[in-house]
Amino acid sequence: MKKGGLNLNLNLKLSVPASDDSSLTRFLTQSGTFMDGDLLVNRDGVRIVPQGEVEALPPIRPTDDQLTLADIDTIKVIGKGNGGVVQLVQHKWTGQFFALKVIQMNIDESIRRQIAQELKINQSSQCPYIVVCYQSFYDNGAVSIILEYMDGGSLADFLKKVKSIPEAYLSAICKQVLKGLLYLHQEKHIIHRDLKPSNLLINHGGEVKITDFGVSTIMANTSGLANTFVGTYNYMSPERISGSMHGTKSDIWSLGLVMLECAMGRFPYSPPEKSEGWTNFYELMEAIVDEPPPSAPADDFSAEFCSFISACLQKDPKDRMSAHELLDHPFISMCDDFNIDLASYFTNAGSPLATF
Secondary structure, three states: OEOOEOOOOOOOOOOOOOOOOOOOOEEEOOOOEEEEOOEEEEOOEEEEOOOOOOOOOOOOOOOOOOOOHHHEEEEEEEEEEOOEEEEEEEEOOOOOEEEEEEEEOOOOHHHHHHHHHHHHHHHHOOOOOEOOEEEEEEEOOEEEEEEEOOOOOEHHHHHHHHOOOOHHHHHHHHHHHHHHHHHHHHHOOEEOOOOOHHHEEEOOOOOEEEOOOOOOEEOOOOOOOEOOOOOOHHHOOHHHHOOOOEOOHHHHHHHHHHHHHHHHOOOOOOOOOOOOOOOOHHHHHHHHHHOOOOOOOOOOOOHHHHHHHHHHOOOOHHHOOOHHHHOOOHHHHHHHHOOOOHHHHHHHHOOOOOOO
């Protein structure tokens, strides 16, 4: 780290596929190291190591251009959940802001596995549509992750202010999300599995980025399918809810629900008549599996948007378009046709720059 300006080393090692469920998470408290399979994290950083070679490895040492926890000051807490907090922090020498995610590891084994999974994906992902992870640490029983600070908050936060998003702006937002999904699906062979408005972050530069890989799956097998049941229920695809094998197309279903919610200003599945809401998630799960998928009302939206939502919200994943195919959809070209300026839209319609 140079005091005159940030010169972060982002030449991160690529991770190998996640270890199977028989590999137990281990805590080496004597050396202050957290391990899970090929993942090794201590107070000086994180690395991916070959199985069986841990004892022969030299200790992790921070380099001159690497962020450390001693280099940052905490400003305030900006988020909570899943066993930890997210803090707004500032680099002491340059004044640059970051988001610091701190997770106490005295939590359920399954959650620890999710955190380990997130660390692996963070280490290997380098894409302008994925939130940047600069460094991770394990110290005093907690994992700390230094992330890119997205000053506009999440798409969920933004929706609370604007209620709904016009199609042209939604097209520009969706284009960036699709590029992020294309990278995850094709380059990294990863299913996100928890795509929702709160996991899509925005900034006042007009950027939209995918975050939170705690429940993602690295597809190690050739079929590219997974069969575990985790993630946020509301945005789960029918095949995941029913316990069937699922692949990257499950993310496309989630994307369709998110985009439709942003356009309509409400979650696409309406609760039963004469009800103030879903009394429990089982009713909603049954509706997603048994009822026809939601659609965009033709009287309220363009034919292009209606077609796009239909291409995402097909009950059979084989009938859904892929991220690559959706990038060529007429709805996505709408933002280019109208020369949409998301930076101005996010700045004027959303909250002021969230720092202090």
